[in-house]
Amino acid sequence: MPDRLESQHDKTTNAQTPGISQRGIRRQVNRAPLYKGLLPFPILNLRALPLSSNDRVVVLGCGMGGLATSSLLAERAPSASITIVEQKKTFEFSPSFSLLAIGRREPGTVRRALSIPKKRRLQLINDRVRSIVTSSKMVKTKSEELHYDHLVISMGVDYSLGEVPGLEKYAHQFYDFDSAMKLRDALEGLENGRLLIGISRLPIKCPVAPYGLALLLQDHFARAKKKVTIEFFTPEPHPAPAAGPVIGKQVERLLAAKGIAFRPKVKLSKVEKETVVFEGKTELPYDLLIVVPPHKCPSAVVEAGLTDSSGWVPVSPQTLATRFERVYAIGDVTAIETPHAHVPFLPKSGSFAIGQAEVVSNNIAMSITGRGERKIWDGTGSCFLEVNRGESAMLRGEFLSNPPRLEFHPPRRKWQVEKTKLEDYWMTRRF
Ligand SMILES: Cc1cc2nc3c(=O)[nH]c(=O)nc-3n(C[C@H](O)[C@H](O)[C@H](O)COP(=O)(O)OP(=O)(O)OC[C@H]3O[C@@H](n4cnc5c(N)ncnc54)[C@H](O)[C@@H]3O)c2cc1C
8 A cells, every 4th residue: 555654464363252252253354445334234134023122222322333332233223212311402422522612613613403304213302311220220310210121331531621720711622512613713803922832631532632723723823824833741651642652653744744833741730820830830832722621431330330430431441341330332422442552541432422323223133123234343443643634644453453554644635535524424324
C-alpha cells in the first residue's frame, strides 16, 4: 500500500473465552473493508418464532452501541421483545462535533430525532435509567420498572467537570453537541491570540479527536487569515498511546508541520481566568481554552456494582459478558484489558462499540432463536484524523493482538470521503 507510513504487524493471539469452547464459535469476520462496524450491517432474514421467557431484551442507551445492538437484534430475532431506554430525544454523530464547532457542519447534519417505525417490534422509552438491579433482573427509570432476560448496557460516559477547579467556568469543550455549539460562537469571535487545546484526564473517547480539532483549527484560522497560535497539552506520553509510540510520532509530525506546539505528560490541576496551571506549578496563558473534560462511568452503572477498580465495567473481551448472568456491556462504558504494553485498557471508540454490538446482538439472537453460530469480538477498530478542509488521516488495527497490528495512513482525500459516507450513513440509519 503506497500511502501507508507505518505498520506494526505481528501474530494475532487466539485467546479463548473462558467457559466457551472454540467449537461452534465463529470469529467475527471483517465484513466492511474499512472502519469495520460503522458501515451497513448484514441483514439476516430470520423467521418469526414464538415468544418465550427468554426473549425480553432491554438495551440501555441509544448512542452508537445501543442503536446498532437493538436494530441488529430486531433483524436477527424478530420475535424478541426489545426495549431501549434513552434519556435524549436525539441521536448525534459525535465524530463530526469538531466540524460543527468550526462551522463546517450545521446542527441538522450531525443530529437527528430518535424514532422507531411502527412496524418494528421495538419500544423506545425516553427516560433516564435510575438503577439496575441485577439480582432481580430489573431496570428502574423515573417512571417504569423493566424486567429483562438479557440486558445490554451501552450508556457511554458522563463528564466530570468538577474534577478540575475552574474547568466548567473558563474552558470550552466539544465532546457534546451543546458545548460544540458554544465553542463555535467563541471561535467566531476569536480574531487573534493564543489558543490552548488539551486533554485533562485519561481515558477519553476517541483519543485522536482533540488532535484532529487542533489541526482543523490551524487550517481554519490560516484560511481566515487570523493570527492565532495553537498549543496542545496532554497527560499522554505521545498522541494516541493505544497505537504505540511509532504511530504517535506520525501524529506529532502532523502537529509540528502546522506549527502547533506539543506539550505531553502534563496533568491539569486548575484553570484560572486566562491561565491554566499544571501539577508542578507550570502555567500557560491562553486567550481561548478548549479542554476535553474528565470522563466517568454513568452513576447508575457504578451503583449497580458493575464496575471495578478501573472505574469502568470489566467484560470478557470476546463476548462482552459482565460478571452478571446475561448482562452485557459494550462501548465506552467498558474497560477491556489489552494484552500488550501500549496502554492497560482499550481506548474508547465508536468502531469498537459497533463491532461489539454486532457480536452481542448475534449471540443474544442465537440464544433466543436457537439458530446461528456464536461470534466472538476480535478487537478490530479504526478512526479518522481530520487534518484540513480536504484531507483526513486514518488509523486502524487489531488492538487485541499482541503486539497489536496497527496501520497509520497519512492524510488523503479518500479518507475524508469515507468519513463523510459514515456520517451520511449514521444520520439516515433507522431502527
Ligand atoms: C468529538 C468526538 C469525536 C469522536 N470521533 C470518533 C471517531 O472518529 N471514530 C470513532 O470510532 N469514535 C469516535 N468517537 C467516539 C464515539 O462517539 C464513541 O466511542 C461511541 O459513541 C460509543 O458508543 P456508546 O454506545 O458506548 O456510547 P454513546 O454513543 O455515547 O451512547 C450512550 C447513550 O447512553 C445514553 N445514556 C447515558 N446515561 C443514561 C441514563 N442514565 N439513562 C438513559 N440513557 C443514558 C446517552 O444519552 C447516550 O445516548 C468520538 C467521540 C467524540 C466525543
